[in-house]
Amino acid sequence: MQGDVSVLNSLDGYDVARTIPNFEHLLTIGTLAELRAAVSHSGLTLSLPQVQQLASHAQSLEPAVCSLRLGIIHTYTSELLDPWFALAAALHGLHLQTYHAPFGLSLEEARADSALVKHQPDLTLLMLRREDLHPDLGKPLVGFSSDRQEELETEVLAQVCGLVGRFRMQEVGQIVLTLLPPVFSPDLGIYDAQFERSESTWWANVKAEIGRCLRTSMPASLFLDLDEVLLDIGRAHFFDRRFWYSVRFPFGAEAAAEIARRVVGIGAVIKLPKAKIIVLDADNTLWGGIIGEDGINGIALGPDYPGNAFLDFQRRLLAYRQRGLILALCSKNNSADVDQVLKEHPHQILRDEHFAARRVNWLPKPDNLVSLAEELNIALDSFLVVDDSDYECGAVRQAFPQVEVVQTPARPVDIPICLEHVARLEVLSLTVEDLAKTEMYAQEQRRRELHHNLEKSGAPLSEYLSSLRMNIRVGFNDSSHLTRLSQLTQKTNQFNLTTRRYNEQQIEAFILNGNWLVAHFSLTDAFGHSGVVGLAILHITTPAEAELDTFLISCRVIGREVESAFLHALFRHLAGQGISEIVASYQPTAKNGLARSFLPDQGFEECSDGRYRRDLRKVPPSPESAFPVAVEMTT
């Protein structure tokens, strides 16, 4: 039949040719969120016109929520990726504007007056080939002696770090470095893996060193490993040698789609609200079947199909916790039934302690989400909800379009990977605080219990606060916390006076500038360590005056007077430096009403220009003893 063309399925082991009617279905989907989910689950490899049509359709569904400015430095053809970039951006509601630098690796673009910098990119993508890093990489690596291989590794690393460093000195947004995988498998074929001067081992070492260099000395810089994409797609399908040899464009349709998805995904992580919590249904999501009907011995959860697929999904969810996300359980069930599985089922992986909160009841899901948002103090636009039911997914999408909803696939074999392509689950950095997130929420629960008990017995708030035995450690201009400080500026919405968002590079610039002061504090109390939870950035405008550019406290520790204790500790420090006047401002947003009265409450006077001033000599800072918080200043 004419027109009945098969479009190759992506490599999920089925090799089932899917005919175009599935693509037609995509064009009928009416919301961006559902379209995004459908495209990633369809497994379709789209042709170029299909990509373009789908992008148009996506753009027509909803106006873009924000823009993503992309700059590309490339030593092979990049312009042909544009249709795939456009689709990936449209699916996230991002308006994409791309600047492709002239072909080649010229440091002209790493200058302050370059077209790249003028483009003001949010993200600068470096699309380089391995051979660009060193002339010797055009020769067989295995032909070099061990010593020469070691030297070469050092030289290549110096070249990479030097190159990224040059771009990092300019305002080019988040840098994403990529290296094109080789067209060939290793020169020694199957023997390379155990050869003593193995080519693949050498590259694995180099990539590890690149990662270390970027992590430790390049703020806001990420190595995006295209070898991982090669693993997903397979070498034969990754490259289209016809276009590679004729016009230096290496990618087949699948690779183009996947690379665009990952790059734009990084853009989504930067520009969209961060995902903080995954709210999980139980029946047919964490196990097969319905606990209330099938009983603990009837649900599918074990080493055989389909229970083993659900177990793998639970394992994968533990991985997301490692990224700093927390898990919550939200299920229409009798609490005792779900409890029984969590406590007694021998194969259940996710137990009580893995969930930061639970709502197991018969209330409407949207109501439960609101209740969870309040309990955990996390905004709904940071929620991701997983549920198998059409009805529940629809109810949540309708009530809260800002919540990301993923419907658990109907086929058990598709369930373990159902969150793999959710861009907002990617992280670009990890801090100590991220790794301990669930523990932090557990600590918070114990604090709430203490507070509740004291309240019941009629004790005043001050008794609760002093029983916490809080202690803050204030640090100044400390670049070891760059990632966390940048994260705080980007995630903190409620107790934030001016809501200025800074990346790591910008915070570092403040630290290095003698006219600016970056102060932060970490909090410990009787229940544990909360990590770095507050930040102030000050501009010393004259020897006697400082301007408070940024003052924010993590929502987790609001309401315990740590914000005042920190502010007055800062005042005392600044007064000791000869500063007598502080100027501050409050910029109202939809989310920071909590901080509205802070400056007046702390003795600032509102001036005619709308800003606030405090004279440290007329109104001296309060001593440490004025607050139920001990202060340790590190110099």
Next chain:
Amino acid sequence: MTTFEKLQHAIATTLNVPATTITETTTAEDIAAWDSLGHVNLMMTLGQTFGVLLDVEDFSRLNSVPAMIAFLREQGIE
């Protein structure tokens, strides 16, 4: 849909031009968007849309609608 109509739609989408500008006699010179970049995109589109294998040697000669239709006929697509 005839082969020509399908081809017309594919070319128009790829080059982002109105379908009416693509006729049975259109050549690359007739359409501004059918430049070297556009042509590479069309080679991708042709192969993917009709499920035919184009080789690098075919790229340079498939620079018009008649050439593409003749090529498709050679591949058994009428």
